[in-house]
Amino acid sequence: MKQKLGNIFGIISIISAVLYAVFFSLSRKQFTETFLVYSLLFLCLYAFYKLSKHAFHVNYRFLSKKWSGRFFNSDVLVLVLAVGVICRLLLLTYTPNLSQDFFRFIWDGNQLLAGYNPYLYLPDEVMRSGASPIPNAAFLHANMGELSSGHYTNYPPLNQLVFAAAAFLGGKSIFATMLWMRIFIIIADVGIFFYGLKLLKLLGKSPYLILLYFLNPFVIIELTGNLHFDGMVSFLLLLSVYHLLKSQQIKTALFLAYGVLLKLLPLIVLPLLFKKLQWKRASLLCLAVGAIVLIGFLPFYSSDLIEKYSGSVALWFGDFEFNASVYYLIRAIGYEFTGYNVIETAGIVLPMITFLSVLLIALKRKNEIPEVLLSSIVFSFFVYLFLSTTVHPWYLTIPLLFSVFTRYRFMLVWSFVVFLSYYTYSNSQFTENLVLVGLEYTVVAAVFLWEVIFFDKNNLQKTKLNSL
Template sequence: MERRLTNAFGILTIISAVLYGWFFSLARKDFSNLLVIYILLFIAFLGYNYISKKGTQENLKLFPNFLGKWFYGSSLIGGIFFIGLILRLLLIDNTPHLSQDFFRFIWDGHQLLNGYNPYLYLPDDIIKSGASHIPNATFIHTSMGELSSGHYTNYPPLNQLFFAIAAWLGDESILATIIWMRLFLILADIGIFIYSIKLLKLLGKPMWFIALYFLNPFVIIELTGNLHWEGMMAFLLLASIYYLFSLKKWQSVLSMSYGILLKLLPVISLPLLFRRLKFKKAILYYLAVAIVVMIGFAPFVSQDLLNKYASSVGLWFGNFEFNASIYYIIRAIGYQVTGYNIIQTVGRILPVITLVIILGISFIRKNEFPEILLSSIVFSFFTYLLLSTTVHPWYLVIPLLFSIFTRYRFMLVWSFTIFLSYSAYSSENFTENNWFIAIEYILVLFIFIFELFLTKTILPESKGEITNH
């Protein structure tokens, strides 16, 4: 039995490696073939998880014992790590094709390297001025697309620092800069692996649950493949929560602050910590986070920054729309009532509703208990996404990661169905397929409701403390 499981793990790895190579050889508009490969990758992923679960019961040894000692004495966990790492490294020199955001990352990196405040200059204006401080400027400007080149950057300071380091290391080579960015994101995933194992151990949960994230094709494609920095943000937020449970408050504060300085979204989790920290400690925690974040923004602060950064962030709520759920229903009703798109109005109201729901989750749920706090993080980000006007696939990373520490698996379903949103890129006008969007969300909401209500008495959330500090 053990040999069969080991052989199956190896065969799945060979198949997955071939599928990833095939996947990244196709153009974004070739949606049908991409979808077939994605489905096959998910089947392989389910196979990995079956073997991991079975292997835990059988004490399966995928790697020599001396490697297993690095992973809490489990060579199965070592096997999951090395297979996940190999699949990521296979993509090391791949140029992303499902997203062109990385061109803006490179652009901003060179802006900062050359002493320009990246928040104050439009790429369009830089090109018109004839400035020559950005290598391959014309190609990068054209490749990032009009949506990016015509708007101010919205990536926070720590993200800008990573862009600049990668641009410095990559110099004038776009490919070298891509490789350095990819290495940073792979290191973030390794950090997620290590802290996830630590947290699963603290919670007394099976360590093989890390495979639900680390071997997930969604994670490998969107983070390592497409160079989205949500993986780094997820690592910093995970480290912050782990340190919080381990009673290392200052490490938690710094990790949380760095997460916000990389992407703003970890602020969603701050109200959820209130009951865990209690009143006085919570106020001190929030104050410390605010100070670190302000220090991070300080080198860039000006009146221009406040105006341009706010307008850039505001675009995501009042102008852009993609792969939304509840918003699209409201928009359709709005068309019937008013005859025009009411995104400007709805884009201001939905964030308020999101905030109210998150505050409700923060103060009504018993977030002093670890597993309930972790599931509250999942629910809060899930709420944010359901009420957003724009939901790109990589936005799912945080709730997907934190779901592995809970009894909920609806985010795994969404990490599969969200690939349907890429169908929009198969048409010249980037027209979304409403049937695909309906399938995507109906399946996810069905599983969510089933897990939330129908399985509550079978698999209740734990209210116990972590097993050790």
């Protein structure tokens, strides 16, 4: 039986590796083919989850007696780590096929290396000046897309330093720079694996649950494959929350601030900390985070920084729109009654509703309880995404990771159906299919409501009956 189980693990691992290779041999214009392969990879994840759950409970050992139990309590975790790392390493040499953002990452990194403030210069302006200090400037500019080249960078300072480190190690080679970016992203994911296990142990949950993140095709494809740094942000936020639960406030503040300096999104978590830390300590922590973030921006400070950076960030709320849910409904109603796009108004109102919703979650839920705090983090990011005007797939990374530590699996479902948004890139006009967008959010909303309302209600009733 054990040999048979090991063989099945091996077969699924090989199939997954082959599917990843096939996936990155396709272009984003081939939506049907990529979605089919993506779906098969999720089937492999499901099979891996069921097998790992069984193997963990029967204490399955596939390592020799000399090595078994040396690294982890369960050999299944060794397998999960090995398969996850191998699948990521297989993608080292592939060019991202779903996103062109990495061209801007390389541009910003080289610009910083050349001694120029990346927040102050548009790629379009640099190219028009004809004096670009950036290696392969024309190629990078041509491939990053007009949306990126015509706007100031919105990536925070720590992210810029990561870009610069990759550019330094990669030299003038785009391929080598891309390779180093992937290595950084893989290291962050491995860090998530180990600290995820620590947090699961702290919560008294089964360690094999970490595979829902570490072997998730969404994570491997969007982060390692398409070079998005949301996994690195998630790692820093995970470190912050872990040290929070260990009552280590200094480390909590440091890692949370580092996360904000990589991407601004972890700021959403700040209101949720007040019940856990009480008002005085939480206020001090917020001040510490704010001070560290300001210090991080100081090397880039100029009289134009605030205007250009805030203007670039504001575009994501008042100008850009992609794969939205509530906003698209508001937009349709707005067209009906006003005859024009109401994104400027919605871009102001929806963030305010998001803030008030997170504040409500912070005040009303028992966030001093670790399990409740973790689910509050998931709910807060979920609200933010549902009310956003722009929801690129990789934005799901943080709530997906933290959902692993809760009973909720709606983010896992979303990490699958979010791929429907890539239909947009399969046509030359880059037109969204609103039927597919509607299907995506209908499925996610249905699972969310079932888990949060009906599932929780049934569990509460069972608890009351058991207490009688």
